[in-house]
Amino acid sequence: MRARHLTGILVCALAVAVAPTAPAAADPAPAPATAATPTDSLRPDPGPGTRIVNGQRTTVRENPAVIAGLRVGGGGPQGASCTASVVGKRKILTAAHCMIDVSGEKSYLYGDDDLDSAGDESFRTKVASYKAHPKYTGPGSWRQGYDVAVVTTADDIPVPESQWAKVAGSADAALTRPGASGTSVGYGNVGPGGSSGVLYKTTLPINDAGRCQVFDIKVDPDVMVCAGYDDGRTANCSGDSGGPFTVDGVVVGVSSWGSSKCDRYSIMARLTNEMGDWAKAQIGGGQPGDGKFSVELNPSSGRATPGGHVSTTLTSQAGDAGAERIDLSATGLPTGASAVFQPASLTSGGTSKVTFQTSAQTPAGSHTVTVHAKGASGTRTATYTLTVGDGNGTDGPRPTVSPTSGTVTGGRYVNVDVTVSGGRGPSTLSATGLPSAPTFSPRTVPAGGTSRMTAMAPYQAGTYKITVTATDKEGRTGSADYTLTVR
Known part of the structure; x- marks a missing residue:
């Protein structure tokens, strides 16, 4: 913009010298930036401004919760497609469009700073399941927001609980106020075309949404965070999708979309609202450092014949505030089923045997039961998949x-x-x-x-x-x- 403005001044001065009465031509308004998801499917036009500038190389050791998302057919090294955050023993936080908008079997790789050199990683795992935010209604829904998903992996991720990423919620709205700055980390593109596969980080300021209405898609401040600069001096790009945007050690946003040339603002899915609350509920257990206890069911699924029962064990851990009394209950039970807790109240750090009793009237199929643990510091939940019979109903599919x-x-x-x-x-x-x-x-x-x-x-x-x-x-x-x- 400075160069274009200077050119306008020079033309105007020349017009005054040659023909004083001629009106000066106004600069044309810049065309809206074309918005696109910065996934591996994006291929920016080559030329100036298409690379992530002023990013710095970083490491997994410095960012122990960062993990690489891969998919069959992914555009980056080893099929790199997106970036994500480890938020639990088998839980990963990423963008919904990383799971829904691109095809190919997906997996995750941990511990490698440079995906171009295969074999340096310490861990790989497949995706067992995932949940996208219920208001992310299908491919392309990043345009309306709610671009967040929680992935459950097939294997335990070798990241200590103390190093799991802490996720923001509606109580953390102050962290995304305009004027604050955050750090974005990802394996994304650092030049025209393709993902880099090298872990980079950059610092981005948070802007008022009004300054960010430069795209052909509206930036909705209720569900999006606009970070970075209008000139794209540093920005997220292809392959950074799903990566964390962190303020004061808390993930306040998930990399969602930006300019198709990666040369303007970077837009994050906002977590300092109900989206973060939803994500934390899907993650389950305690977030590190939030002072609250955590609970877990092991095993988290089981099968019973109609009229039979199946049991699991609830394990709890005390939070930063120390031991507290926890009261247990369950919701989502199918018709004719009940949950028995032994004991129904315990001190955090203890365990309880949970038995799900069915009846002859309990319908066959798989049912998701939510166990609630209520203490002085708040309520935690854990889910259990209860399969009755062979998991099939008596009707057709x-x-x-x-x-x-x-x-x-x-x-x-x-x-x-x-x-x-x-x-x-x-x-x-x-x-x-x-x-x-x-x-x-x-x-x-x-x-x-x-x-x-x-x-x-x-x-x-x-x-x-x-x-x-x-x-x-x-x-x-x-x-x-x-x-x-x-x-």
Whole structure:
């Protein structure tokens, strides 16, 4: 902007010297910056301003909660796709679009400062499951915000509890006030095209949202944090998605989106509101250093026949304030089921045997039960997956799709989660309604399981109804519809 302004002054001076009565030409208003998610699918145009400038190399040792997100087909080294934070023994915090907007089996790698040199990492694990914020309704929803997800890994992550990232919530709103500064860390792009795979950090100031309305998409201050600079002197880019934005040692935002050329502000999913509260509830247990106790169920799932029972153990740990009395209860129990705690009250640091008793009227299937532990410092929760019978209902399979609709341009891909309940045994998925049949990963799922459907939009504009069919091992079927609008 300084260079363009100076040019305008020189032209104006020349006009005065040659023709004093001629009006000076005004600088044209800059075009809005094209917004894009800084994932590995982004390919910035080459040229000045497309690289993350003024970042500094850093290490996992300096940032022990940072972990690399990989996916099959990812654009970075070893399939690097996103960045994330370790927030629990098997819990990772990242951006929802890292899980929903890109296809390919996902996994995480820990302990490597440079992904170009394979073998330096100390740990790899697959994704067991994930939950995106319920208001992140499908691919491209980062435009409206709520771009946060909590991932559960298949294995314990070798990061001590004292080094887990601390996540902000609605009580921490002051941390994202304009004028504060935070640190962004990621494995993202440091030059035109592709992810770097090298861990970098940079310091970004937090701005008033009014200054950040320079994109073709609105920056919503209720669910987004605008950080960085309008000239992009340092910014997040491709591959940094999902990485932590930290203020005073607390993760207040998750890297979400920015300029398609990575040369303007960086937009984070805000956690200093109900989004952070939601994430902390999904994480479960105590956040390090918040002074509160933590609870955990081990095992966290089990099976019982109708009329039978299954037990687990609740383990608690005292917080910074020391031991306190904890009262236990449960919600989300299916019809005819109850939870018995032995004991129902304990002192933090102790354990309780939890028994889930079912009845003949308890419906078959998988049910999520939430155990609540209430103490003087607050309430903690832990979830238990209770499977009754063989996990299948007596009816045919019932698929559901999430989201139920989407809009894309012709030739682009959409990803949809398909969850199947009921049926006998695993169900095989298929779909009709498009010239090119959608694919499923995996194609066969057990009752309660989820598959990712990937469909390519036809090049001809219009509205298409995709019918997803689940067929169980006895040949019974169920279906659900997804509406695809091609513009």
